[in-house]
Amino acid sequence: MKSSLLAFNDKGIYCKQADVYLDPWRPVKNAIITHGHSDHSRWGHQNYITHHTNVPIIRHRLGEINVTAKEWNETFVINNVKFSLHPAGHIFGSAQVRVEHLGEVWVFTGDYKTEDDGIAVPYEVVKCNTFITENTFGLPAFKWTPQAEVMTDINNWWAENRAEGKTSILFGYSLGKAQRLLKYLDTNIGTIYTHGAIENMTNVLRPMIDLPPTTLVTRETKKEDLSGSIVLAPPSAHGSTWIRKMTPFVTGSASGWMAFRGARRRRAIDKGFVLSDHCDWYSLLDSIKATGAEKIICTHGYSDIFSKYLREIGYDARTEKTQYEGDEGETADLETAATSEI
Incomplete structure (x- = not known):
């Protein structure tokens, strides 16, 4: 055989x-x-x-x-x-x-x-x-919606949050999804901040990919600096003490699992974007x-x-x-x- x-x-x-x-x-x-x-x-x-x-x-x-x-x-x-x-x-x-x-x-x-x-x-x-x-x-x-439509929704969501004086926290895993989001975020809306895990991985990829500038969230970052900005963070950061300084904030997650409301509820996410x-x-x-x-x-x-x-x-x-x-x-x-x- x-x-x-x-x-x-x-x-x-x-x-x-x-x-x-x-x-x-x-x-x-x-x-x-x-x-x-x-x-x-x-x-x-x-x-x-x-x-x-x-x-x-x-x-x-x-x-x-x-x-x-x-x-x-x-x-x-x-x-x-x-x-x-x-x-x-x-x-x-x-x-x-x-x-x-x-x-x-x-x-x-x-x-x-x-x-x-x-x-x-x-x-x-x-x-x-x-x-x-x-x-x-x-x-x-x-069944996925085309990427361009999803990114338009994300940028509109960020702009609406900014108009209300809220920080937008968008979750996506540090390798792959974070850089995909970063590439198409509209920098005309505001500043893009990053969690350390995403910043470190993005810096590895920058020599090979054209990506917009980001600012690392540190202990010295002030709450007023984050107001109206968007923060890219890994899912593990959700619910951590790290995000407390960003209040008032709205959370979003970019994942294929966001096709189901139950997945959004389970993760206590305010807004789900279906992007896989x-x-x-x-x-x-x-x-x-x-x-x-x-x-x-x-x-x-x-x-x-x-x-x-x-x-x-x-x-x-x-x-x-x-x-x-x-x-x-x-x-x-x-x-x-x-x-x-x-």
């Missing part, structure tokens, strides 16, 4: 022929990393391989690791297995991994989205036999069809529901368990809230 080119085990997604793991969640000798979010790029591997734009990101998070940088579509061969990295469109530096051996081609998407956000290199369709896809938002209820760095249901289906793959492996998210639907429409689809947790650890509790409304 022919063995799979890639197998799922207790350490991650494994290519035995090359002795290489893809986004492993336990320490291994050789790891190909798709992107910089902490559930996909973990500390402890002996050797890291990733796209060169992701190198400063994972070094910022993991320290002085042993890492080899690759270009887009650059083929590198390990023990007769061909690998290459292709844009995933998820966040800046995010990649899909193409794996080829003896005429068989697999693609591991990591996390991905097909909407061009103007920051990440846009998603590239990669033809394959087997496609490993995330299902973070793998329900028909998830993942595919919606329809983009997932379009992506799968475009690859021409016969076999689909569904991982984190609504994998059971999504794979069942794929089988109903004729795909050879199955699920596999992983330890990918979602961006900045926010997925688990919000998924629970969202499911309660389905």
Whole structure:
């Protein structure tokens, strides 16, 4: 019986022929990393391989690791297995991994989205036999509004809050979402302040992305300075003592989970903006069809529901368990809230 080119085990997604793991969640000798979010790029591997734009990101998070940088579509061969990295469109530096051996081609998407956000290199369709896809938002209820419309809503919300003398606090995870928001905030409205976690990550990315100026919130920052401004902060800052000096303030969150009112209530958010760095249901289906793959492996998210639907429409689809947790650890509790409304 022919063995799979890639197998799922207790350490991650494994290519035995090359002795290489893809986004492993336990320490291994050789790891190909798709992107910089902490559930996909973990500390402890002996050797890291990733796209060169992701190198400063994972070094910022993991320290002085042993890492080899690759270009887009650059083929590198390990023990007769061909690998290459292709844009995933998820966040800046995010990649899909193409794996080829003896005429068989697999693609591991990591996390991905097909909407061009103007920051990440846009998603590239990669033809394959087997496609490993995330299902973070793998329900028909998830259908995204175009980014330009969402950003117009955010800027209007900020302007309204400013007119009322309130500080706008907008939550988004520090890598990816924060920079996407920052790029399209209207600096004519006021000053953009940042939480330290976002400021530090943004400074890592500034040499590679054109972003507007920001001001770090410090102990010396005065309440009157923040009035009418917008503050970008990670979800973990919500409810902390850090935001007390910003009173009166209004909170907003930019996330795919904001499609459900229950998710907003659970996080005690005043305003939800539906903006995701993942595919919606329809983009997932379009992506799968475009690859021409016969076999689909569904991982984190609504994998059971999504794979069942794929089988109903004729795909050879199955699920596999992983330890990918979602961006900045926010997925688990919000998924629970969202499911309660389905």
